Amino acid sequence: MQLQHTISQRISEALLALFQIPVDASEISLQPTRKEFAGTYTFVTFPYTKKAGKGPEQIGEALGTYLKENAAEIKDFNVVKGFLNLEVQDKVWLQILRQIMQEPGFGKAAASGKNVMVEYSSPNTNKPLHLGHLRNNFLGYAVSEILKANGHEVLKANLVNDRGIHICKSMLAYQYFGNGETPESSGLKGDHLVGKYYVLFDKAYKEQIDELVAQGTDKEEAKKKAPLILEAQAMLQKWEQGDEETVSLWKQMNTWVYAGFDETYRNIGVDFDKYYYESETYTLGKERVEEGLQKEVFFKKEDGSVWVDLTDDGLDQKLLLRSDGTSVYITQDMGTAELKYNDFPYDQSLYVVADEQNYHFQVLKSVLRKLGKPYAEGIYHLSYGMVDLPSGKMKSREGTVVDADELVAEMVDTARQQTEELGKIEGFTPEEAQQLYHTLAMGALKYFLLKVDPKKRMLFNPQESIDFRGHTGPFIQYTHARISAILRKAAELGITVDATSFADLTELHEAEQEVITLLVNYPGVVQEAGNLYAPSIIAQYAYDLAKAYNRFYQEISIFNETDAQARSFRIALSAMVARFVRESMNLLGIEVPERM
RNA sequence: GGUCUCGUAGCUCAGCUGGAUAGAGCAACUGCCUUCUAAGCAGUAGGUCUUUGGUUCGAAUCCAAACGGGAUCACCA
Numbered sequence: 176m177q178l179q180h181t182i183s184q185r186i187s188e189a190l191l192a193l194f195q196i197p198v199d200a201s202e203i204s205l206q207p208t209r210k211e212f213a214g215t216y217t218f219v220t221f222p223y224t225k226k227a228g229k230g231p232e233q234i235g236e237a238l239g240t241y242l243k244e245n246a247a248e249i250k251d252f253n254v255v256k257g258f259l260n261l262e263v264q265d266k267v268w269l270q271i272l273r274q275i276m277q278e279p280g281f282g283k284a285a286a287s288g289k290n291v292m293v294e295y296s297s298p299n300t301n302k303p304l305h306l307g308h309l310r311n312n313f314l315g316y317a318v319s320e321i322l323k324a325n326g327h328e329v330l331k332a333n334l335v336n337d338r339g340i341h342i343c344k345s346m347l348a349y350q351y352f353g354n355g356e357t358p359e360s361s362g363l364k365g366d367h368l369v370g371k372y373y374v375l376f377d378k379a380y381k382e383q384i385d386e387l388v389a390q391g392t393d394k395e396e397a398k399k400k401a402p403l404i405l406e407a408q409a410m411l412q413k414w415e416q417g418d419e420e421t422v423s424l425w426k427q428m429n430t431w432v433y434a435g436f437d438e439t440y441r442n443i444g445v446d447f448d449k450y451y452y453e454s455e456t457y458t459l460g461k462e463r464v465e466e467g468l469q470k471e472v473f474f475k476k477e478d479g480s481v482w483v484d485l486t487d488d489g490l491d492q493k494l495l496l497r498s499d500g501t502s503v504y505i506t507q508d509m510g511t512a513e514l515k516y517n518d519f520p521y522d523q524s525l526y527v528v529a530d531e532q533n534y535h536f537q538v539l540k541s542v543l544r545k546l547g548k549p550y551a552e553g554i555y556h557l558s559y560g561m562v563d564l565p566s567g568k569m570k571s572r573e574g575t576v577v578d579a580d581e582l583v584a585e586m587v588d589t590a591r592q593q594t595e596e597l598g599k600i601e602g603f604t605p606e607e608a609q610q611l612y613h614t615l616a617m618g619a620l621k622y623f624l625l626k627v628d629p630k631k632r633m634l635f636n637p638q639e640s641i642d643f644r645g646h647t648g649p650f651i652q653y654t655h656a657r658i659s660a661i662l663r664k665a666a667e668l669g670i671t672v673d674a675t676s677f678a679d680l681t682e683l684h685e686a687e688q689e690v691i692t693l694l695v696n697y698p699g700v701v702q703e704a705g706n707l708y709a710p711s712i713i714a715q716y717a718y719d720l721a722k723a724y725n726r727f728y729q730e731i732s733i734f735n736e737t738d739a740q741a742r743s744f745r746i747a748l749s750a751m752v753a754r755f756v757r758e759s760m761n762l763l764g765i766e767v768p769e770r771m
Numbered sequence: 772g773g774u775c776u777c778g779u780a781g782c783u784c785a786g787c788u789g790g791a792u793a794g795a796g797c798a799a800c801u802g803c804c805u806u807c808u809a810a811g812c813a814g815u816a817g818g819u820c821u822u823u824g825g826u827u828c829g830a831a832u833c834c835a836a837a838c839g840g841g842a843u844c845a846c847c848a
Contacts, residue, residue, distance in 0.1 A: 209791065219790055221828060231828085257828085258791060299848085339848065453848095480846060489774075490844095497846040504848050533775065534843050560777090561841085568841095597810065615810090627784065630776085632841070634783065639797080643810055646784085646796040653810050661807055703787070715785065718795085729803090729812040749807095771810075 178248070178271060178695060179205055179216065182261065185246040186218055189238050194227040213253055214260030215692055221257040231257030265683040268691045269744070273674040275694055275751055282697045282758060284326035292519055293319045293557075294332045295527035296445070300432045301345040302370035304439055304579035306635060307529070307562050307569060310624045314559055315527040316445040316764045317625055317710035324762060325705035330519045333447040334511065337429055338454040343410040345369050346424050347403065348376035358431050364438065364580065365431030379403055439580055444617060444764055449518070451511060457502055459510025463546060464496050472545040488541045490534075495542070508539050516550040523553040525708065530558040530630070557708050560632030562624075577637060586616035586641060593643050599771060611768055615649050618765045622648030625763050626714040646718055648765055651756060654721035655767035658753040661733060665746050668734075672750070676743035686727040690748060693720045697755050701762070710763055717759040724752045 183203040190196045208214040220234040227234050232254055239252030239259055250262040275281050295315020298304060304312075319329045349356075349372045358365045380403045387397035398404070413421045440446065464481050467473035473483045473495060481496035495506055502510075515524060526536060536556035543551035561568065569576045590612040594600055600608050619641050626646070627633045634640075643649040665672070683691075697716070704712040733749070736742040757767050 204788085206787090206790080210794095211792080217791085221790070224828075256791065336848075341848080478846090491773095494846055499846080501846085503846065507848090529842095530776080531842055532848090535848090537775095563841095593810070597808095599808080599810080631784090632777075636783085640783080642797070644797085645810095647810085649810060650796095653808080657808055657811085664807060707787090711785085712787090715795095722795090725811060726813090728807080729809095732807070734807055771808085 178263070178267070181248060182216055182246070182263075185242055185248070186238065189241045189245070190223065193237050193241055194223070194229070194234070196223060196226045208260045212255060212258075212260045213251070214262045215688075216261045216263070218259045218261065219257055220259055224257075235259040265688065266681055268683055268688050269677065269680055271695055272691050272744075272748065272751065276674045276747060282701050282755070283324050284698075284702070286328075287326035289327045289522040290330070290519060291322050291327045291523045291525065292330045292332055292515055292521045293322070293525045293527065294334055294515075295319075295525075296440075296447070297334045297336065297528070298436060299341060300335060300337045300366075300369070300429050301341045301373045303364070303366040303435060305569065306577040306579065306582060309443070309579050309582070309620070310559060310562050310633075311527055311529070312440075312443060312445045313621050313624050313764060314557070314629055314710060317621075317713070317762060318525065318527070318557065318708050320762045320764065321701065321704050321708075321710060321713065324701050327705075330449060330521075331447045332449045332451060332515065334451040334453065334456075336453050338414065338425075338457060340407055340411050341373070342425065342428075343407045343414065344376040344380075345373040346421075346428060347407050347410055348372035348379065349428065350424070351379075358434070364435040365433070366435030366439070367578075367580070368435075369428050369432050376403065376407075442583060443579070444766075451514070453507065456511045456514060457507050459514060460502055460506035460508070461496065461500075461510070463509040463513065464506060467495070467542075467546055470546065483542055483545065485538060485541050485545075488537075490538060490541060493538050493542070505535065505538060505542070508535075509542060512539070512543060512550060512554065513548070516548075521550065521553055523555055524550065525555050525557045527557045527559065530560055530632075532556070533558055555708075557629065559629040563632060563634050565634070565636050577635070582637075583616065583620065585637075586620050587612045589641065590615040590619070590643070590649075594771070603770075611771060614766045614768050615643070615652060615771065618648030618652050618760075618767075619643060620648075621763060621765050622651070622714060625710045626718075628711050629709060648760075649771075651717050651721040651760060652765075652767050653771060654724055655753055655756045655760075656769060656771040657728065658724070658749045658756075659769040661746065661749050662753065664734065670743070670746065672743045672747045674747075676747065677740040680740045680744050684727075684731055686723070686730050687745070687748060690720070690723050690727055690752060693723055694751055694755060697759070700759075704762075713759050713762050717756060717763070720752060720756060720759070724749075724756075 180200065183200040183205060186203050187198050187200040190198050203218070205216040205218055208217045218238070220231045220238070223234055224231055235254035235257065239254060242249045242261065243252055248263055248267050250264045252262065253260050293315055296308065296312050298308060315331070319331050322329050352375055353372065356368065358368050361368055363371070380401055383401040383403055384394070384397045387401060388394055392400065410421060414425060464473060467483065468475065468481065473481050475481050478498040479500065480494060480498040482492050482494055484492050486492070493505065494503060497503060512524070515521070528536070533556065536554070540551055540554045543554065564575065564577065566575060594612065594615070603611065623641055700712060700716045704710060731745065733742060733745045736745065760767050
């Protein structure tokens with residue numbers, strides 16, 4: 176809100192009046208006052224000692240005295256070394272709360288006119304989603320919501336990797352071992368069924384390799400010569416040639432997988448505005464290569480392969496087209512970048528992709544820049560760290576992955592157990608109870624994965640990682656449920672509250688004031704999270720707000736308060752906390768319950 | 772080997788463009804439910820911010836080097 180800016184303005188005026196130091200208000204930075212001192216905002220005086228010709232404490236004292244006398248917002252001050260701690264008048268806080276109540280869009284930025292595409296999820300169709308994908312999906316969804324709150328037009332895209340050698344592996348194994356199995360006949364979810372054959376392929380493939388090695392073949396050689404891999408490669412050729420039988424099987428298996436993915440997406444609460452399929456885009460990009468050759472920013476080697484030299488940008492030479500004229504990964508991405516831009520002329524295009532592809536995206540951006548593409552600068556790789564298990568890195572082929580569907584189911588079950596233990600389901604219908612378990616499970620899981628800085632690699636311990644107490648999603652959800660109970664009670668008592676209900680109130684408890692201070696910060700937090708593409712900032716905020724509210728809740732009674740204005744104020748404050756807890760959690764894709 | 776990245780409490784993580792005695796949660800210990808939901812609140816204990824230099828009024832934060840993790844450097848995706 177304006178409060179910080181107003182105070183900066185006052186300090187700017189004071190610096191000029193007292194020390195003849197001209198400083199623009201925008202250059203004055205305030206920081207939150209540390210817990211152990213009185214005050215809300217702290218101004219550091221060290222940087223001004225030279226210009227003022229006075230010691231840091233003298234400056235602080237002089238500024239504080241001046242502000243207390245001349246600035247209506249300032250209640251009091253104290254100086255500790257070079258730190259001027261400022262207390263804001265209670266009536267100012269109350270006025271701010273009234274303003275927030277009357278401003279439904281508080282925390283939502285006006286339309287920016289900017290278009291942002293967010294590509295996330297982007298699964299392979301040869302196996303089901305696992306824990307790593309969950310981080311990706313939650314991040315992509317949350318960042319999209321945060322960007323919307325910042326006033327941008329967002330298009331969520333999913334680029335499905337539905338072709339390639341890995342798909343052929345599943346298909347081949349299915350041909351050998353499938354016996355016509357279907358999701359219906361096996362009772363397996365489609366993506367899990369296909370994933371099963373992917374694992375089977377790998378197993379059989381490894382056996383063949385071992386066999387060849389036993390016969391004296393070199394290991395690397397064996398990997399290339401094993402009959403199964405040759406068959407898979409032949410199958411990919413047939414697929415590319417449009418072989419009817421191959422394409423038909425491919426369609427069949429993909430249909431199963433998509434049904435499975437849709438179910439998972441629905442279950443975890445993510446969605447997309449547009450799907451792209453690599454089977455439709457993998458030949459794109461060749462025109463870009465041609466364009467680059469004409470512009471002479473790419474070059475062709477004798478064998479016909481096309482390369483780009485990126486040594487100017489600190490990168491290497493990079494292959495863009497194979498000698499046989501077929502595309503590689505980067506060729507495709509050059510094509511899809513153009514396709515995306517034509518579909519949705521973006522100012523920014525985010526790729527939510529794990530950090531193992533950092534180099535790839537540097538190359539992509541650099542290549543498009545060389546081609547002079549207007550959309551090159553908007554490309555941003557939202558790189559996130561891997562999720563490790565206590566046993567180390569997850570490897571899908573080795574079966575050391577945490578399956579997304581299983582994990583969610585386990586979480587729901589844990590939520591049920593916890594809730595039942597606490598005896599909190601009285602008055603719930605079975606459907607409501609099930610709904611609650613799901614809400615809590617997803618809250619716990621999403622919060623756990625989103626509270627960590629996306630860039631950082633993180634550890635997930637299935638045994639102990641997901642808690643329902645402390646710094647968790649359910650803690651924040653619980654706070655919302657608590658407040659809901661208060662608001663229900665207020666309604667039962669016939670108490671209605673609006674911005675005029677506490678017009679004469681002039682004093683606040685410290686715990687109340689701290690809650691308002693956090694509410695004031697909300698728009699700034701949303702903005703920062705948007706600028707940094709960091710849902711973790713929202714997660715931290717929601718926790719801080721819930722924590723501060725719980726302290727207030729514990730210390731101060733609402734319905735035992737005899738002063739009607741103070742009581743109304745506390746109900747209003749509670750309602751605002753509920754509102755911003757809900758909004759901030761929704762930005763993370765997390766629902767909050769009315770009761771729990 | 773080149774490039775990039777990370778190293779903060781026993782564990783998992785915060786610490787914004789440099790600011791006060793480095794913060795949470797979990798785990799451990801102590802209090803608080805005849806009063807609005809104890810999935811809560813308050814408190815105790817726990818640290819050479821990997822190390823060494825440098826920049827300055829001031830460094831967990833910026834710079835350099837070392838050590839230790841990780842990623843990447845495919846006519847794979």
